[in-house]
Every structure is written in C-alpha cells, then in structure tokens.
Amino acid sequence: DGGYVGDPEGYFFPHKYEITEALAARTDHLLGIEVTCSPQRDPKAKRNITGVFQHDDSLDPDFNPGGLWRRVSIERTGPVRIRHLRVVCRDANDVRATIAFRAVLDAAEAGEVTLRSSVGETTVEDVRRLAAGENQVEWQVRIDDPELWWPHALGDQPLHPVVVEVVPHLESEAPGSEDRSDGDRSGGGSDGDSDERNEPALLGPVSHRVERRIGLRKVTMRGWGLHVNGQRLFTKGINVGPTRLDIAEATPDRIAADVALAKEANVDLLRVRGHIARRELYDAADEAGLLIWQDFPLQWGYARTIRKQAVRQAREAVDLLGHHPSIVVWCAHNDPEQVGAGPGAAGVGNEGGRSPLRFLVGQELPSWNRSVLDRSVKRTIDKADGSRPVIAHSGVLPHPPMLDGTDSHLGFGWYHGDARDLAGFARALPRMVRFVTEFGARSVPETDDFLDPKAWPDLDWDELERVHGLERAVFAERVPPADFLTFGAWRAATQNYQADVVRRQVETLRRIKYRPTGGFAVRSLADTHPAVSWSLLDHERVPKAAWAAFVEACRPVIVTADHLPAELVAGSAHAIDVHVVSDLREPLDEVEVTAILRWGSTHEQRWRFGGSIGADRCVRVGTLQIEVPDAVGPITLDLRLRGEGIPGGEVHRSDRSRIVPR
16 A cells, blocks of 8 residues: 555565554555565575575576465454464473474563463463563473374374464453463473462453464484484485475475375485475475475575574574474585586586585685584574474585584585495495485486477587586586487486486495484485486476386385496406395394396306394395306396395395406
8 A cells, every 4th residue: 555564585484564554544455565586696695595496506597486476365363463483392202292382472562361272182371461562482381191203114193283372361460460371381280380360360352373283203313313202213315306496386286296206215304405395395294204304495605694684584494394293304504615606517526616626625614604604594493493403504524623524415426436436435434424415316307398309419408508407518428428329318328327326326325324324315306397407207207217226225125235346357256245224123034135146148156145134224144255257248146035024025136247358
C-alpha cells in the first residue's frame, strides 16, 4: 500500500513482517516485492550467501536463482506471536530424552502467558511474564522411556509431533508474584515447582500455535566415526546438490524419489553439499532413516563483508532445521579455499586452476575465509544447537596451529594419479582418509540432447565446458574423445571409467572401516540440470553405469581384494589379500569365498576360504599368492561369496588387468 515492510536477505528461511496497522488502515491492499540476486563477478569474494546456486563446477554460471520459491501468506495471531521457535533433541537414551526449546515471543502488551508444549503424548505447561515487544524464553521438556529414532541400518524411525502454544492470561497475577517457571519440565511433572496458586489463572484463547516434528536420538562423532544412540555406524554416503536449478520447480515427489533411490542403494548418509534444500528433503530423510551431513550455504571464497550476515543466517538455519533427527552433522563452509575459479581451469594435476604447490601453500597459510568466517559460523551453530557435531570447514588439510585437519576431498583417478592409488595414499597418510566426502569422476549422461551428439566430433566444446561442467582438459587425459569414432562409444567409455573409479574407491574405503575411515560420500547422486558431471544419475534420473557399480559396492556385505595393477609383468609374483566387509549387526557363520584367476581361453587357478565374519567388521579371509603366467593378454580375478544370512544372496566381484612381456 506504498508503505515499507522490510528488507529480507537469505534464501532458505521464511521472512515475516508485522502488518497489523497496514491491514487496519484500509480494506484493499497491494503487496509489492522487489527481488534482486546480483551476479557474483568475483568468485573469490562473493557477497551472496547462496552456496552452489551461484558458484559451482557443474551448474550453469549464467543462471540467476533469485525469485520467490515458497508461497506468500498472511498469518493471523492473537496478541502474542511466536516469532522464532527452535526445537532440538539435546540428549536421548532408553531412559529419558531431553528436548530443548527456545522461542522469541512478540507481545503486543505486557502480561502473563502460559506456554503449553507437547511432544507426542507428553504435555507440560509453563507460566511466563512477558514485557511488551520481544521476549526470549528457553525451557526443556523431558520424555521418560522414549521411543528412539534410528538410522535405517540400525532400527526404526518413530517421529513425534511437537506443538507449542502460547495462551495469554485474562487476569494478571497479583502484585509481587513471581514467574513460577523453572524452565525445565518433564512428563512426570515439574521439577522444583512448589509454589501453588490459590486460584487458577483464567486463560484466554490460544494466541499462536506452531508445530514441528521430531525424532528422539543422540548423535556424537568420535575419531570421525558417527555414533547414533551409542551405536557406531560406518556411514556409506553420497553428495546431493539442489534437486533442480530453479528450486521452485523441485517437486515433493521428485525429492522423495531421490531419497528413496539413495535408501535402496544402502546409503546411510546424504551430504547436502553447499546449500540448504527444500524442507521436503529433510522430512523424507527423517521418515526413511537417512542421516544428513548439512552444509551451510558457503562454498569457496567470500568477501569480508558477509560475516555478520552469515552469523545471522546460521542461527536461522538451526531454527529451521534443528528438530530434524536426520541431520547429524553441521558444516560451516565447503572448501573455503579459492577453488573452482572458473570453467576450463581444472586439468589433471591442476584442480581448480591451481598447481599442487599453490594448493598446499594456500591450505597451510591463514586465510580470512578459513580462519575468521568459518570459525564465526561454527561458533554460532555450536551455541545455537549444542546437540550435533559442527565442522568449521570441509576439505581442508591439516594446518597450524591445529594439525588435525577435517574431512577430505580426494581426486585420485580424475585430477591426479590413478583410482588404485587411494590404497597406498591411505597407508601413507591415514589422517587424510578418516572421512572422505568428495571423490569420483565425471561422465557423459544418457540423456544427451544438450550435447548434440549428431555433431560428433565437432561438439560445442567451449559451451559444454562453460555451462554444463565438461572438464575438457581432464577428459583429454582420462578418456580422450579423439580415440573414439562415435559419440556413443565415447559416452560408454566415460561411464565405464567413472564406474571403475567409484567402485574401486568405495571398496578401498570400506576395507579400512574404522581403521581409520569412519565413512565416505561419493560425488554425487543426481544432476541438477543437464551436465557432464560427477553424478551417478543424470538430470532425468536415468542411471549411468556407475550407479550399478556404486549400489553393488554399498551392499551390506561385500567381498573385495587388493586391486590388481593396471599391468602385470609376466613371471612377477604378487600377494593379493582378500577381505569380507560386513556392516550387519549380527555375525555371519560359515561363509565361503571362492577366488578364480583366469587367463587365456582355458587357464585358471582357484582358491577357497571359509569361516565366520564378526558383526560390523572387515576381515581378511586369505591371501592369494600369484605368479603371473607367461601369457600376454587379459587376466581376470573373480571373487564369489556365499553363505546364509547375506542380504541379496551371493556376492560377486571381478577385477581385470593385462599381462605384459617381461
């Protein structure tokens, strides 16, 4: 109606404004909204807290994400409104769960109210005296004999409705009375509340009611291993980006389908990389029993001016998502170093346009993003939540003064080295594989209209690199387009290469579970838009070859062996260890592993091992002593695992190499 309402900033949480007087002034109204989302011209000093939406290596850099993506509505309340509500499960075990509440109440005038809080079947009431204007209140509710929420690999996912109502008193308290709330209530009554009224207060109608849903569980991280309700879990994970580039177009059905696909693949954890998603993702994860590693929407470099806004939005993130049991880790900043400087920058041995020396120096020296911004956001989330581990930054090497480091982003098989190199790297630097949250390779998707395959080999390589994430220099080294006569053959080769990288590295990390690896997250589940990317499903959710390889590598029980070298010299000797990895909570008795080495058309060598596998363990079941035959050509090692109680039945695994002359 021509009057100023407010200046919202922050894409992922709702913005609310008092309009009571404006509505009372006239009967017809006009709401005008000016939306701006400025392009971020300097990728090392961005000013918008939009995460991957405005700076990523697989998303269209020209897309502007600004706009309304949730409904605009008018909410009517009584004289006291719940402006903010934070609900967090601080602690839970078989005996008791503790739910912490924090609310900001906006009161039209001073007076007493009753705060009525319900968690499932437990309801408690507190009386509070409010001043006119903003009031910050905190309290706890304790639940006796709670039903605990578990990851799907460990148990069920009971969820409980949470309702908070604020009820004004019609009569004020007698002069000199005190606030009788001790801020801590349980289902068995209030603790330490001995003061009683002679006459109960007269309660008016409910002024405002807010609802949430919560699961009761306790999560800790020890040695980069997650523990839920005291149970250790090796977390097999996958990165997820925005469901759609235009977040308003991401439907609840599509989001739920993505979560279901991840669960069917035996994934334990979704890493919501570099953004905060639509609420439907967290609801679906709560119901499916999937854990979430939640990044705050900071990725790569930012200007020094954003610190205050980042801290404010970090508190909003906890208010918005703190009640979701699926969220088990907060991360303040994804890769705070200046990576992903622009399309075409990356090459083999040169990630994000930086030489290895520049990369190492940048990691060791202090930086404003890592040393100031990330610590501020982490401290804010820690203070606001207090129930989950909070990581200051992801993908940062050990550096002074705390030589501990964080989770790792590894590029073996893509930006440097070979996929097989991960095993040796883990032996040499075990601290770097405690939790690996990015690894994999890119490939060409099945849904390929945007690539214009008919133009092969004269594709618009520059446009594909700039808009669709095709890292031309890396492909020229890993799967050179010039080696293939047809587009289809090149596409298949890229997918097979990606599948090999993903499978080998997942198996390697599972083989060192808890010694020292606590989990991993491959990059990534599905494309946000048409792209030549790290995803295992394209933007239409058509699987690439790597999807089947990933699903097989994530089975609850697998058999694996040391990876054969790419070439085996005739006459050389090798000792190949064979492992069975089980994530089951019960032991497996009387399993049998058969190994067959095949070369030529008729030659083979066999081994057989048997025994039992302990619960949640990786066991070396035997060693293959191999003397490479004097027969140039392909050679294959086939493994087969049989036994009662293996989910999905028999497990098969093959590895291929080539015999070369002495």
